[in-house]
Amino acid sequence: EIVLTQSPGTLSLSPGERATLSCRATQSVSNNYFAWYQQKPGQAPRLLIYDASSRATGIPDRFSGSGSGTDFTLTISRLEPDDFAVYFCQHYGDSPPYIFGQGTKLEIK
Amino acid sequence: EVQLVESGGGLVQPGGSLRLSCAASGFTFNSYWMHWFRQVPGQGLVWVSLINPEGTFTNYADSVRGRLTLSRDNAKNTLYLQMNSLRVEDTAVYYCARDLIRGVSDYWGQGTLVTVSS
Numbered sequence: 001e002i003v004l005t006q007s008p009g010t011l012s013l014s015p016g017e018r019a020t021l022s023c024r025a026t027q028s029v030s031n032n033y034f035a036w037y038q039q040k041p042g043q044a045p046r047l048l049i050y051d052a053s054s055r056a057t058g059i060p061d062r063f064s065g066s067g068s069g070t071d072f073t074l075t076i077s078r079l080e081p082d083d084f085a086v087y088f089c090q091h092y093g094d095s096p097p098y099i100f101g102q103g104t105k106l107e108i109k
Numbered sequence: 110e111v112q113l114v115e116s117g118g119g120l121v122q123p124g125g126s127l128r129l130s131c132a133a134s135g136f137t138f139n140s141y142w143m144h145w146f147r148q149v150p151g152q153g154l155v156w157v158s159l160i161n162p163e164g165t166f167t168n169y170a171d172s173v174r175g176r177l178t179l180s181r182d183n184a185k186n187t188l189y190l191q192m193n194s195l196r197v198e199d200t201a202v203y204y205c206a207r208d209l210i211r212g213v214s215d216y217w218g219q220g221t222l223v224t225v226s227s
Binding site for chain 2: 043044056057088101
């Protein structure tokens with residue numbers, strides 16, 4: 001079973017800066033079946049990116065996803081105050097289980 | 110507007126049972142695969158179970174197989190998760206979610222907390 005490791009565990013940045021979050025898989029991810037979610041305290045996850053680089057409905061273009069194989073990246077080009085949250089990566093596919101990373105906390109510096 | 114509203118969580122003793130519900134609105138419920146995920150507060154997300162649109166196929170994480178049963182009533186736009194033989198390690202917030210594709214979920218409920226403790 002694939003294991004996803006997110007780095008860093010915590011990222012401290014200021015509004016307006018660029019955030020780069022990483023997720024590494026223990027084996028190659030087929031068809032780039034890779035997603036990113038944002039979660040704020042007490043709230044449900046919000047889908048940001050799927051198929052490694054496709055933005056979900058309503059997601060602003062400052063969020064972008066990239067990567068292939070075992071290494072995937074979520075980039076937030078210019079941080080806004082509302083972007084500070086926990087971000088999870090997910091590997092999915094034609095059959096479960098659907099695996100999540102342990103999360104990266106993006107906090108205000 | 111798509112809405113998913115979970116209910117049924119609470120405190121239960123080890124070995125006990127609960128039934129979670131997820132009421133869906135704002136979309137054609139009987140056209141979508143649906144999932145349950147769970148999350149221990151402060152920890153990561155874990156996929157629990159899925160069901161096809163017709164309710165004829167289900168799948169479960171190994172950790173819950175044989176103890177949890179997922180079903181749906183398309184006439185009532187409602188998903189049900191019957192939880193039996195509950196363990197302390199089942200304690201978590203349980204979310205229902207709509208499948209976009211292949212396990213990616215585009216809409217999630219707000220979650221319901223299940224606490225298994227004596």
